[in-house]
Amino acid sequence: MIHELILIANGRIMNPAVYNMFAPENAKIIAIDGGANQCINLGVKPDYLIGDFDSIDPGIKSKFPEAEVVHRPEQNLTDMEKALELAAQLNPSRIIIFSAFGDRTDHSAGNLLIFQNLSGNIPLEVIDNYGRLRILKPGINVIKNKTGKTVSMFSYRPVKNLNITGFKYGINMESHRDSFIGISNVYESESCTVTFDEGVLFIYELIEHA
Numbered sequence: 001m002i003h004e005l006i007l008i009a010n011g012r013i014m015n016p017a018v019y020n021m022f023a024p025e026n027a028k029i030i031a032i033d034g035g036a037n038q039c040i041n042l043g044v045k046p047d048y049l050i051g052d053f054d055s056i057d058p059g060i061k062s063k064f065p066e067a068e069v070v071h072r073p074e075q076n077l078t079d080m081e082k083a084l085e086l087a088a089q090l091n092p093s094r095i096i097i098f099s100a101f102g103d104r105t106d107h108s109a110g111n112l113l114i115f116q117n118l119s120g121n122i123p124l125e126v127i128d129n130y131g132r133l134r135i136l137k138p139g140i141n142v143i144k145n146k147t148g149k150t151v152s153m154f155s156y157r158p159v160k161n162l163n164i165t166g167f168k169y170g171i172n173m174e175s176h177r178d179s180f181i182g183i184s185n186v187y188e189s190e191s192c193t194v195t196f197d198e199g200v201l202f203i204y205e206l207i208e209h210a
Contacts, residue, residue, distance in 0.1 A: 003027070005092035007083050008046065009111075010034030010055055011102030015129045016042055018207065019098060022127045028090065031067070032083045036060045038099055050086055051079040080111055088120065097126045116156055116200050136201040141194040143203075146187040150206040153182040159199035166192030 004027040008014075019042050031039050033051030037060060049061060050070040061069065072082045080100070087095050100115075101108040115124065115135060126133040136153075143166075151167075159176045166189030169182070180201070194201065 003092065004094045004096065005030065005087055005090060007032060007087060007095060007097040007100075008035040008038050008042070008044075009080060009083075009097060009099045010038065011099035011107070012128065013041060014038060014098050014127075018127065018129050021207070022096060022125070022132065023098075024094075024096070027096070028092070030083050030086060031064075033079045035099060036064065039064070048086065050083050078110060078114070080114055084114070084118070088122070092122060095122055095124045097124065099128070100126050101128055112202070113156070116202070131204050131206045133202060133204045136194055136196075136203055138196055138198055143187070143192045143194065145190060146192065146205065147190055149187050149208075151185050151187060152204045153180070153185070153194070153201055154204075155180045155199055155201050157199050159196050159201060161195075161197040162199075162201075163195045164193065165189075 004024040006023055006027045006029045008029060009032045029044060029046040030048040030050060031046035033053055034055035036046060036049055037057050039046050046064055046067050048068045048070060049064065050072060052073045053071065070086060100111045115126065118124065124135060156179050158178060159180045161173050161175055162171050163173050164171045166187065168186040168188050
């Protein structure tokens with residue numbers, strides 16, 4: 001079992017300072033196709049290169065001779081889905097994805113849907129240059145030590161009996177039949193709770209430097 005696993009995608013170029021803020025030391029790294037180009041910018045060496053390699057710069061693979069190359073040319077899955085399949089096989093305790101979102105709206109929207117539909121119990125975080133996205137599942141979710149930070153929550157699915165406490169704008173046992181959007185809320189307590197009975201909820205926290 002791998003303790004923590006980093007996936008580097010081919011989205012918007014990561015700020016190295018943000019990457020270093022969230023990248024665990026000694027984590028294994030999967031570069032997703034053109035994400036190998038990002039590895040050069042970030043000064044890291046991937047352990048795996050995966051994808052159909054249609055967006056990787058010529059010669060990049062040769063810069064990582066020790067990386068295991070997993071060539072998957074089939075087009076019925078996106079490169080992100082292929083990478084997440086490999087990640088599940090490695091059985092990490094946590095997955096951190098960088099550069100999942102970029103200039104192409106179709107890729108960004110597609111990745112959000114992929115993350116929403118993930119099954120299993122491996123915690124997943126998605127980092128961009130402005131914040132951290134996580135996925136909350138039904139039950140009681142306790143969030144500590146975030147006072148004053150801006151946070152947004154949203155879902156593309158119905159959410160049943162949503163209750164949030166400790167925030168500037170609270171919600172008391174509301175059900176949202178189609179989707180839920182709660183943008184730019186603020187943590188106002190050292191211990192906040194998000195509870196709901198059904199659905200999948202994205203939570204996006206702005207990072208301090210942004």
